[in-house]
Amino acid sequence: xxxxxxxxxxxxxxxxxxxxxxxxxSASEFLRxxxxxxxxxxxxxxxxxxxxxxxAGALFLVLDLVQRIAYPGAATFQAQVExxxxxxxxxxxxxxxxxxxxxxxxxxQRVAGHGTAGIIESIWHRGGVLSLxxxxxxxxxxxxAVGAGASLGREGALVQTGAASGSWLAQRLRVPDRQAxxxxxxxxxxxxxxxxxxxxxxxxxxxxxxxxxxxLELLGPIVVSSVIAVTVAxxxxxxxxxxxxxxxxxxxxGEILLGLALAPVFALASVLFIRVLARLEALLERVPRRLAxxxxxxxxxxxxxxxxxxxxxxxxxxxxxxxxxxxxxPLALLLALPFLKIAATSLCSASGxxxxxxxPTLFMGATLGGAVGALFSSIWPGLVPGGALALIGMAGxxxxxxxAVFSSVVIxxxxxxxxxxxxxxxxxxAIAASVSRKLEPDSxxxxxxxxxxxxxxxxxRPAWLRTTRVAALVSDAAERVAPTLPFDQVIRKxxxxxxxxxxxxxxxxxxxxxxxRLDALKGxxxxxxxxxxxxxxxxxxxxxxxxxAAMTLREVAHLFQEGEQERLPVVDERRRLVGTVSMRDxxxxxxx
Numbered sequence: 281x282x283x284x285x286x287x288x289x290x291x292x293x294x295x296x297x298x299x300x301x302x303x304x305x306s307a308s309e310f311l312r313x314x315x316x317x318x319x320x321x322x323x324x325x326x327x328x329x330x331x332x333x334x335x336a337g338a339l340f341l342v343l344d345l346v347q348r349i350a351y352p353g354a355a356t357f358q359a360q361v362e363x364x365x366x367x368x369x370x371x372x373x374x375x376x377x378x379x380x381x382x383x384x385x386x387x388x389q390r391v392a393g394h395g396t397a398g399i400i401e402s403i404w405h406r407g408g409v410l411s412l413x414x415x416x417x418x419x420x421x422x423x424x425a426v427g428a429g430a431s432l433g434r435e436g437a438l439v440q441t442g443a444a445s446g447s448w449l450a451q452r453l454r455v456p457d458r459q460a461x462x463x464x465x466x467x468x469x470x471x472x473x474x475x476x477x478x479x480x481x482x483x484x485x486x487x488x489x490x491x492x493x494x495x496l497e498l499l500g501p502i503v504v505s506s507v508i509a510v511t512v513a514x515x516x517x518x519x520x521x522x523x524x525x526x527x528x529x530x531x532x533x534g535e536i537l538l539g540l541a542l543a544p545v546f547a548l549a550s551v552l553f554i555r556v557l558a559r560l561e562a563l564l565e566r567v568p569r570r571l572a573x574x575x576x577x578x579x580x581x582x583x584x585x586x587x588x589x590x591x592x593x594x595x596x597x598x599x600x601x602x603x604x605x606x607x608x609x610p611l612a613l614l615l616a617l618p619f620l621k622i623a624a625t626s627l628c629s630a631s632g633x634x635x636x637x638x639x640p641t642l643f644m645g646a647t648l649g650g651a652v653g654a655l656f657s658s659i660w661p662g663l664v665p666g667g668a669l670a671l672i673g674m675a676g677x678x679x680x681x682x683x684a685v686f687s688s689v690v691i692x693x694x695x696x697x698x699x700x701x702x703x704x705x706x707x708x709x710a711i712a713a714s715v716s717r718k719l720e721p722d723s724x725x726x727x728x729x730x731x732x733x734x735x736x737x738x739x740x741r742p743a744w745l746r747t748t749r750v751a752a753l754v755s756d757a758a759e760r761v762a763p764t765l766p767f768d769q770v771i772r773k774x775x776x777x778x779x780x781x782x783x784x785x786x787x788x789x790x791x792x793x794x795x796x797r798l799d800a801l802k803g804x805x806x807x808x809x810x811x812x813x814x815x816x817x818x819x820x821x822x823x824x825x826x827x828x829a830a831m832t833l834r835e836v837a838h839l840f841q842e843g844e845q846e847r848l849p850v851v852d853e854r855r856r857l858v859g860t861v862s863m864r865d866x867x868x869x870x871x872x
Contacts, residue, residue: 321459322501324449328463329505331449332442332470333512339423339437340518346427347595350376358599361429361591369429370584373594376428377580380421380633381573389414395440395634397728399468400490408447408460415444422634429594431583431624432635435475439636442471442509462501465490469502470509472638472691477514477522481691482506488684489725522695525605528668529700535664539672539704542652543711546673549648550680550716553622553641558727560630572632579631583624592617593624596636597643601674604650605696607667611658614651618644637724641681642674649673671698672705679709680716681724688713750836751829753866754850754859760786763793763817770816774798780846780862785820790856792849794820826851829858833866840866 350372351360361369384390395418402410419437426434446467450460465486473482483506487494491502530536564575587593592600592613600617603609609617625640650673653666671692679688689709693702717723722730759777761770763785774783774796783796796819826849827836839848840863847860 320453321455321463322504324446324453324455324459324463325466325501325505326508327449328442328446328466329470329508330512331445332438332467332505333474333509333516335419335441335445336438336471336474336509336513337516337518339419339434339441340513340516342420343423343427343434344519346424350428356599357595358591361587361594366588369587369591369594370581373425373429373580373584373587374577376425376430377577377633380425380576380580383417383421384632385573387417389417395436395443396468396489396637396725399439399443399464400725401729402443402447403461403464403490407457408450408462408464410444410447410464412444412448415440418634422636425580425628425633426596426635428580429583429587430580430628430633430635431593431595431597431621431640432628432633433596433637433639434635435472435638436634436636438471438475439468440471442467442469442474446505462491462498465498466502466505470505473506474509474513475638476691476695477510478691478694479503479506479510481687481694482510484687484690485684488687489682489723523602523605525671525696525698526665526667527700528665528671528698530664530668530704531700536703536707538664538669539706539708540711542649542669542672543676543708544715545652546645546648546676546708546712547680547715547719549618549622549644550677550712551720553626553644553677553681554716554720554722554724554727556622557626557629557637557724558722558731560626561728562731564630564632575631576633579627579633582627586620586624590617590620593620596639597621598639601643601646601670604646604670605667607650607653607665607670609647609650611651611654614647614654617647618651621647637681638678641677641724645673645675645677646670647673648677668701671696671701672708675705675709676712679713683713683717683723685710685713749829750827750831750833750850750861753833753861754829755862755865756859757781758784758849758857758860760784760857761796761816763787763815763820765816767814767816767819770796770819771801774801782845782847783816784849784857784860785816786857792826792851792855792857793817794822795824795845795849796820797845824849826855826857827861828852836861837866 347357347360351357351364351368354360354363364372399410402408419441422432422437422440423434426432443464444467446463446465447460450463455463468490469482469486472485473479476482483499483503486502486506487498491498530538567575583593600609604614621640621643625637628635629637647670650666650670652673653664653669656663656669657666675688675692678692679685682688689706692705693699759773759781761773761783770783775798777783785793785796787793796816801819824845825839827839829850829852836848846864847862849857850859850861852858
């Protein structure tokens with residue numbers, strides 16, 4: 281027999297020998313034959329979840345391997361660091377920092393950052409396009425850096441690779457942009473879900489932080505993808521993190537109000553973290569490009585030196601959080617650790633070391649809450665367990681830095697399974713997010729986008745804003761004048777009005793004839809020779825379109841956007857003036 285045609289497998293050749301390329305090609309051809317984009321989309325949702333789960337398992341194995349090489353000889357990571365010599369504590373992170381810089385130089389790719397901001401930008405501005413190769417490189421470097429001691433979280437690698445997997449599938453199957461965006465969010469949410477074994481919290485994170493919407497059409501795909509990712513990750517023989525927390529109960533009114541009292545503390549700490557990281561990133565971005573490769577090694581060196589005194593700083597801090605939840609950390613150390621972690625994490629992230637910010641935020645919240653609990657215990661012994669306040673602090677800092685209340689509460693609940701503190705925890709998270717947003721409009725994930733000048737989409741307004749009528753906000757504070765009023769009296773009335781108010785010229789039956797605004801009279805006032813002959817009817821603006829009480833607030837918002845008035849007149853069906861609506865009132869209702 282003649283030789284086989286090139287590229288054609290022999291009859292007895294197995295699929296395994298044909299290689300993964302053949303399997304991938306077969307899967308792609310199968311997906312393209314499915315009837316309709318909707319069916320293919322749901323298959324891709326499942327595939328995204330499965331890839332995210334497999335990726336999480338692989339990265340977990342790499343993390344465990346790196347930790348054992350960098351700090352051998354103990355059961356937990358913190359114990360490994362504590363058992364290591366001072367020289368190893370310095371050299372291990374330094375070597376990882378050098379590796380990050382070398383990889384960035386050789387690949388000519390940007391590997392810095394936690395990646396979540398880039399995912400948000402991809403979803404909203406780039407049609408869900410992410411580079412899988414860059415994400416894999418970045419994820420691997422992040423895992424190596426965290427395993428060697430970077431003060432960052434392992435979840436950054438999982439979120440980035442999960443999102444890129446969804447983007448890659450979308451590009452391979454050429455799905456519409458709107459579906460590609462959802463697949464990217466599915467992958468990122470699956471990464472969070474697999475990182476912490478939190479399928480519900482991961483799904484809510486994708487909806488609340490990445491998509492900014494709880495629409496039912498988005499909920500289904502993200503939930504399915506997150507569940508698949510967690511299911512796959514659970515079946516793999518990899519180490520999984522779990523917080524084993526004693527049963528705490530804070531159910532009395534005073535204990536519940538404690539969450540309200542502590543919320544501003546967590547909000548201020550959240551704002552501090554956001555601003556320190558933003559300022560440091562802005563500062564280090566001005567470093568000359570030729571010197572930029574020195575930043576990751578220097579940052580990792582600084583963390584390594586600090587770990588000689590504080591071995592809790594390297595890594596994502598899981599063991600320290602666990603100890604804080606158990607109330608096993610001394611007060612003096614609890615008071616120092618939150619601020620040391622802010623400094624170490626901000627330095628690593630701003631210098632270009634890849635990794636997540638999620639787990640360090642939990643570290644800060646647990647130690648800050650634990651410090652408050654220890655202070656209470658030293659003044660009023662037995663008043664409240666310090667571990668319970670550490671749990672509340674985790675939710676408070678997470679909500680304060682992400683501005684995402686629902687996902688923060690659910691993630692903490694899923695991670696710990698502790699329901700006894702859910703009431704003060706929810707209260708603290710909600711207030712901390714609200715105060716933090718008031719003090720710092722950008723979250724930990726949107727601040728980099730704002731600094732780069734990327735426009736951020738407004739969150740969808742609720743349905744009641746689209747259906748609420750103007751009548752709900754009409755004010756009768758409308759100064760009416762007759763069309764025959766002399767000009768000097770018009771000026772006096774305008775000057776006596778509060779800022780933003782205008783004069784409304786009406787006929788005898790109340791019909792609106794037009795509006796007089798002070799700014800529009802500047803040219804008239806300069807022509808003093810004819811002022812005595814001018815009346816209100818001569819200077820009225822008849823082009824202003826009034827609104828009706830039946831219009832929706834959404835329609836009114838568009839009118840405000842197109843014009844320059846701070847108030848619009850409201851008329852009835854016979855065009856009689858009934859009052860005004862202010863832009864401030866409309867915007868205030870929309871923000872609420």
